[in-house]
Amino acid sequence: MAYLFTESGRARLAEVVKPGVLCAFDFDGTLAPIAPQPDQVHIRHGVLQRLNTLRRHAPVAVITGRSVEDARARMRFEPDYLVGNHGLEGVPGWNGHAAEYEKFCRQWRAELSERMGRGGLEPAIWLEDKRYSLSLHYRAAEHRSLAEKQLADLVATLRPKPRIIGGKCVLNLVPVDAPDKGQALAQLLRDSQCESAIYVGDDATDEDVFRLRDRSILTVRIGHAAHTAAAFFLDNRSEVAILLDELIVRLRGVHHQNQARSRAGDRLDGAMTSR
Numbered sequence: 001m002a003y004l005f006t007e008s009g010r011a012r013l014a015e016v017v018k019p020g021v022l023c024a025f026d027f028d029g030t031l032a033p034i035a036p037q038p039d040q041v042h043i044r045h046g047v048l049q050r051l052n053t054l055r056r057h058a059p060v061a062v063i064t065g066r067s068v069e070d071a072r073a074r075m076r077f078e079p080d081y082l083v084g085n086h087g088l089e090g091v092p093g094w095n096g097h098a099a100e101y102e103k104f105c106r107q108w109r110a111e112l113s114e115r116m117g118r119g120g121l122e123p124a125i126w127l128e129d130k131r132y133s134l135s136l137h138y139r140a141a142e143h144r145s146l147a148e149k150q151l152a153d154l155v156a157t158l159r160p161k162p163r164i165i166g167g168k169c170v171l172n173l174v175p176v177d178a179p180d181k182g183q184a185l186a187q188l189l190r191d192s193q194c195e196s197a198i199y200v201g202d203d204a205t206d207e208d209v210f211r212l213r214d215r216s217i218l219t220v221r222i223g224h225a226a227h228t229a230a231a232f233f234l235d236n237r238s239e240v241a242i243l244l245d246e247l248i249v250r251l252r253g254v255h256h257q258n259q260a261r262s263r264a265g266d267r268l269d270g271a272m273t274s275r
């Protein structure tokens with residue numbers, strides 16, 4: 001894992017960031033700073049402006065753990081692709097499984113609510129129902145490691161067994177066969193007919209993309225980590241704005257080069273016709 005803004009990182013950016021690149025991002029902790037409550041999260045003005053500029057040069061995808069409805073409401077930005085619920089909601093063809101995912105979540109929610117209602121768990125734990133997946137948050141718990149242990153024990157009793165995706169003070173429960181973020185990005189690449197992609201994320205759920213190990217996908221993690229499959233890292237989320245500027249400059253530069261080539265071609269055509 002190497003820092004992105006180095007010689008090797010810039011060489012990979014030059015390989016991947018060109019016309020036909022899909023620029024894909026996680027939302028919480030990547031495009032938007034994490035807040036004490038998920039409903040306080042929003043993209044700040046500077047990043048928003050850059051995303052709107054980037055969209056003029058390349059398709060932009062947001063792949064988030066939030067539901068599509070929730071993400072759209074707080075994004076103040078219309079990406080070309082918006083995939084929710086950790087990769088299972090919004091990719092082409094996902095509707096065929098939606099009813100089944102929803103049924104599993106209803107069962108889990110009923111069991112969890114009943115168990116949480118009996119007491120004995122850390123009091124600040126709360127259950128977020130994202131319709132096709134559930135999230136158990138313990139950021140506000142006084143004893144986070146105890147809360148995490150209690151939730152892990154509780155979730156282990158659920159049937160059918162969910163796939164569990166860890167996160168920052170959250171356990172996400174997802175239907176076992178549902179596509180993950182990596183599968184979602186691979187499908188978006190095929191559907192958009194893009195030739196390459198850059199993906200930026202900050203959390204355990206983004207490892208599904210980082211693990212793709214596809215030469216056409218440049219993976220960037222927010223923050224250095226010992227155990228990650230991401231190829232590159234940024235020091236912190238505030239460097240996302242610098243990366244967006246870099247993407248815009250590179251894509252704009254290529255656009256200008258192509259325009260100049262096309263003008264030169266026109267001049268050559270004109271000269272040949274006037275002969």
Ligand SMILES: [Mg+2]
Binds near residue numbers: 029201
């Ligand atoms: Mg995140």
